[in-house]
Amino acid sequence: MLHTFAVYVDNKPGVLNRVASLFRRRAFNIESLTVGHTETDGVSRMTVVVDTDEYGARRLEAHLYKLVPCRRVDNITHAPAIARDLALIKVAATGEARTHVMQLVDVYRARIVDVSPESMVIETTGTEDKIDSLVEVLRPYGVVEMVRTGRVAMARGLVNGRRIAPRTGAGAAASEVNGDISSCSV
Amino acid sequence: MTLTGAQILWEALVREGVTDVFGYPGGAILPAYDAMLAYPIRHVLVRHEQGAAHMADGFARASGRVGVAIATSGPGATNMVTGIATAMMDSSPIVCITGQVGSRLIGSDAFQETDITGITLPITKHNYLVTGVHDIAPAIREAFAIARAGRPGPVLIDITKDAQQASAEVDWDAAAPRLSEAYDDALPGDGDAHDALALIATAERPLILAGHGIVQAGAERQVRELAERAGIPIAVTLLGIGGVPASHPLNMGMMGMHGEAWVNQAIQEADLLIALGMRFDDRVTGNLKTYAQTARKIHVDIDRAELNKNVRVDVAIARDLRAALDEWLPLITPRDRAGWLARIHALKGDAAVRDIQNLPDDGHLYAAHVINDLWRLTHGDAIVVTDVGQHQMWEAQYYKHDTPRSLITSGGLGTMGFALPAAIGAKIACPDKEVWVVVGDGGFQMTMCELATAVQEQLDINVAIINNGYLGMVRQWQEFFYDKRYAATPISGPDFARLAGSFGIPAAVVKTRAEVAGAVEAARRQKRTAVIDFQVEQEDTVYPMVPAGADLHKMIRRPSPIVETAAD
Numbered sequence: 001m002l003h004t005f006a007v008y009v010d011n012k013p014g015v016l017n018r019v020a021s022l023f024r025r026r027a028f029n030i031e032s033l034t035v036g037h038t039e040t041d042g043v044s045r046m047t048v049v050v051d052t053d054e055y056g057a058r059r060l061e062a063h064l065y066k067l068v069p070c071r072r073v074d075n076i077t078h079a080p081a082i083a084r085d086l087a088l089i090k091v092a093a094t095g096e097a098r099t100h101v102m103q104l105v106d107v108y109r110a111r112i113v114d115v116s117p118e119s120m121v122i123e124t125t126g127t128e129d130k131i132d133s134l135v136e137v138l139r140p141y142g143v144v145e146m147v148r149t150g151r152v153a154m155a156r157g158l159v160n161g162r163r164i165a166p167r168t169g170a171g172a173a174a175s176e177v178n179g180d181i182s183s184c185s186v
Numbered sequence: 187m188t189l190t191g192a193q194i195l196w197e198a199l200v201r202e203g204v205t206d207v208f209g210y211p212g213g214a215i216l217p218a219y220d221a222m223l224a225y226p227i228r229h230v231l232v233r234h235e236q237g238a239a240h241m242a243d244g245f246a247r248a249s250g251r252v253g254v255a256i257a258t259s260g261p262g263a264t265n266m267v268t269g270i271a272t273a274m275m276d277s278s279p280i281v282c283i284t285g286q287v288g289s290r291l292i293g294s295d296a297f298q299e300t301d302i303t304g305i306t307l308p309i310t311k312h313n314y315l316v317t318g319v320h321d322i323a324p325a326i327r328e329a330f331a332i333a334r335a336g337r338p339g340p341v342l343i344d345i346t347k348d349a350q351q352a353s354a355e356v357d358w359d360a361a362a363p364r365l366s367e368a369y370d371d372a373l374p375g376d377g378d379a380h381d382a383l384a385l386i387a388t389a390e391r392p393l394i395l396a397g398h399g400i401v402q403a404g405a406e407r408q409v410r411e412l413a414e415r416a417g418i419p420i421a422v423t424l425l426g427i428g429g430v431p432a433s434h435p436l437n438m439g440m441m442g443m444h445g446e447a448w449v450n451q452a453i454q455e456a457d458l459l460i461a462l463g464m465r466f467d468d469r470v471t472g473n474l475k476t477y478a479q480t481a482r483k484i485h486v487d488i489d490r491a492e493l494n495k496n497v498r499v500d501v502a503i504a505r506d507l508r509a510a511l512d513e514w515l516p517l518i519t520p521r522d523r524a525g526w527l528a529r530i531h532a533l534k535g536d537a538a539v540r541d542i543q544n545l546p547d548d549g550h551l552y553a554a555h556v557i558n559d560l561w562r563l564t565h566g567d568a569i570v571v572t573d574v575g576q577h578q579m580w581e582a583q584y585y586k587h588d589t590p591r592s593l594i595t596s597g598g599l600g601t602m603g604f605a606l607p608a609a610i611g612a613k614i615a616c617p618d619k620e621v622w623v624v625v626g627d628g629g630f631q632m633t634m635c636e637l638a639t640a641v642q643e644q645l646d647i648n649v650a651i652i653n654n655g656y657l658g659m660v661r662q663w664q665e666f667f668y669d670k671r672y673a674a675t676p677i678s679g680p681d682f683a684r685l686a687g688s689f690g691i692p693a694a695v696v697k698t699r700a701e702v703a704g705a706v707e708a709a710r711r712q713k714r715t716a717v718i719d720f721q722v723e724q725e726d727t728v729y730p731m732v733p734a735g736a737d738l739h740k741m742i743r744r745p746s747p748i749v750e751t752a753a754d
Binding site for chain 1: 303304307308311312315328332336365489490491493494495498504
C-alpha cells in the first residue's frame with residue numbers, strides 16, 4: 001500500500017541526493033517526493049509517498065533516521081491528514097470548446113491562469129483523485145501539457161507539535177560550490 | 187590561535203586521540219602531509235590505498251578505537267572504496283580523509299578530480315565535502331562521533347586543497363558535534379523487554395544467536411550471564427566468534443553455511459531464538475521459507491533497520507545490547523534445560539568421527555590441520571586475521587577463539603586481499619599481541635605489496651599462506667554445483683618464499699604435517715615479519731556446507747571415514 005512520510009531534513013547541500021539514494025539503494029519505489037522550506041529556517045520538509053508494506057515502512061523510517069541530516073520522520077499514512085497535489089494543465093481549447101472547459105473548471109473549483117489564442121492553462125489543487133478526474137474530463141478537449149507537484153501532506157491538529165530547531169555544526173554553512181536544491185519534486 | 191586548514195586537520199585528529207594513520211600522499215592532500223610532520227602522529231605509508239582503508243579497519247577491529255586512513259583525490263580516493271565498503275558491511279568505525287582539488291575546480295574534470303562523496307554515499311554512514319577552512323574542525327569532530335555512534339561504521343571527509351591551505355581561528359567548543367537527538371528515540375512498533383522476558387521464561391528449547399554486536403557493545407559478560415543463568419545454549423556467527431569463549435560449555439559453535447551441522451539443526455528445532463547483535467544474513471539463514479519455523483524470535487540490535495528485515499520476529503528491540511541485557515539479567519529466572527542441551531549433544535552424532543582432526547595422518551597436508559596446529563602452538567592467544575575463502579572457514583572451525591577481537595575477518599563483504607593489510611592495522615593497534623595472517627594464495631596475491639609496508643614499519647607479523655594452487659572456495663562451488671568445470675580457478679603464484687626473501691623477509695615452505703610445528707615456532711621466535719608457504723592438499727573441501735539458498739538443516743556433511751576413505 002501507499003505510505004506517506006513527512007521527513008524533516010537539514011537544508012544542506014546534497015540532502016535530496018542522500019534521501020533519494022537511500023530509496024534507490026534499499027529498492028523502495030518512490031511514488032512521489034516533494035521538498036520545500038518549512039516554518040523553521042534551515043529545515044526543509046519532504047513529503048515522500050512510497051509503495052511498501054508495514055514492515056517496509058518501518059524499516060524505511062529507521063533508515064531515514066540513520067541519515068545524519070534527517071531530523072524527524074512522521075509516517076502520516078494512518079493519521080488524519082490533508083494531502084494536496086497542484087497541477088498546471090494546458091488545454092488546446094478554442095471557440096466553442098473554450099466555454100465548455102470554463103464550465104468544467106468552475107465545477108472543479110479550478111482556475112484559469114493563462115489564455116492564449118490556441119490554448120489555456122488551468123491551475124488546480126486537490127487530492128490526486130480530484131486532479132486525475134479533472135484531467136480525464138479535459139482530455140477530450142486536447143490536453144497538450146501537464147505538470148504536477150506530487151503530494152504534499154500535513155497531519156491535522158497539533159499531534160506533532162514538536163518544533164525542529166535549526167542546527168548548526170559541520171557544513172551548516174551552505175557551500176557555494178555545491179549548489180543546494182531548496183525546493184524540488186519528483 | 188590562527189592555524190591553516192591542514193594544521194586544524196591534524197590538531198583535530200590528535201584531539202580525537204588519534205596516534206596512527208594509514209595513508210599515501212598525493213597532490214591534493216600535500217598541504218596536509220606537509221603539516222603532519224609537526225604533530226605526534228605515526229604515519230604508516232601503505233603500498234596501495236585499499237590497504238590504508240583495510241589497515242584502519244583492522245586497527246579499529248583489534249582495538250575498538252576509530253581507525254584513520256588518508257589518501258589523495260581521484261585514484262587515491264577511489265582505491266579506498268573496497269576498504270570502505272568492507273568496513274561498512276562489518277560495522278567497523280573508520281574515518282577516511284581524502285584531498286580534493288581546489289574548490290573553484292570542482293565540477294570541471296580537473297586533474298585527479300573525482301566525486302568521492304558521491305561514490306561513497308551508499309557505503310559510508312555519512313560523508314562530507316569540506317570546501318571552507320572553517321568547516322574542517324566541525325566535520326572531523328562530527329565524523330568521529332558518527333563513526334562511533336550506534337552501529338559503528340565508516341565516515342569519509344573530502345577536503346579541498348584550498349581549504350587545507352587557508353587559515354582560520356578555531357573555536358574547538360563551537361566545533362562540538364551536534365547530532366540529532368532523534369537518533370535514539372523509541373519508535374512505534376518497537377518491542378518490549380517484558381515480552382522478551384516472558385518468552386525466555388517459558389521457552390523449552392531456546393537458543394542464543396550471538397553476533398558481532400556483542401563485541402561492539404562490550405556485552406560479552408552479559409551474554410554469558412544470560413546463557414548461564416537461564417541455561418541457554420549459544421550459537422555464534424562468523425563475526426560473533428570470540429564474543430563468547432569457544433571453550434564455554436554452552437557455546438555450541440558457529441552457525442550457518444559452514445557452521446556445525448548440530449548447531450544448524452538446533453536452530454531448526456528450537457522454540458525460541460534470541461538473536462543478539464546479529465542480522466540474519468543469508469549466509470546464516472539458508473532458505474528463509476524453512477528457517478527456524480518452530481521458533482518464536484527475539485531480536486535485539488542497535489540498528490532498528492535490521493529488525494524484521496530478513497526474518498520476521500516476535501519481539502524486536504532496537505537498543506544498545508549491553509544496556510538491554512543489564513536490564514534483563516536481574517529478571518531472568520534460573521532454569522535448568524538439561525534435556526535440550528542433551529538433545530543438541532545427541533545431534534552431534536558421529537560428527538567427532540568425521541572430524542578431520544581425529545583422522546590419522548595420511549601423508550597429506552590439510553589446511554584444517556595447519557590451522558588447528560597453529561591454534562595449539564599459539565595457545566589460542568594470537569590475533570588471527572584471515573582473508574576470504576576456504577581457509578577463512580577452516581580458521582573459524584579449527585582455531586578456537588576464547589577472547590573478543592581475536593579473529594579479524596571480512597564477513598559481510600567477503601573482501602579478498604583484506605588479511606595482510608588488516609593485520610598490519612591490528613598489529614599497530616595491539617603491538618604486544620602475536621598477530622597471524624591466515625590467507626589463501628589467491629587473496630594474498632591481491633595485496634601482497636603490503637609486505638613492504640610491514641617491513642618498513644618493522645612489524646612482527648606472521649603470514650601463513652594456505653597455498654593450494656586454486657581459488658579454493660570458488661573451485662569447491664564448481665565441484666559441487668558446476669560439474670567440476672574449473673573455469674578460471676586454477677591460479678599460479680610466485681615462489682612465495684623467494685618473494686618474501688626479496689622483501690628481506692624470512693620464509694619457510696611446509697609440505698608435510700610433521701614440518702608445521704617447526705615452521706610455526708621458528709616464525710614465532712623471529713621478532714619480525716615472517717612468511718610460511720603451506721603447500722596444502724589442492725582439492726580439499728570445506729565441510730559441512732549448506733548450499734546457497736538451501737534449507738539450513740540440509741547440510742552436505744563431512745564424509746564419514748566409516749563408509750569412505752579418509753584420502754577421498
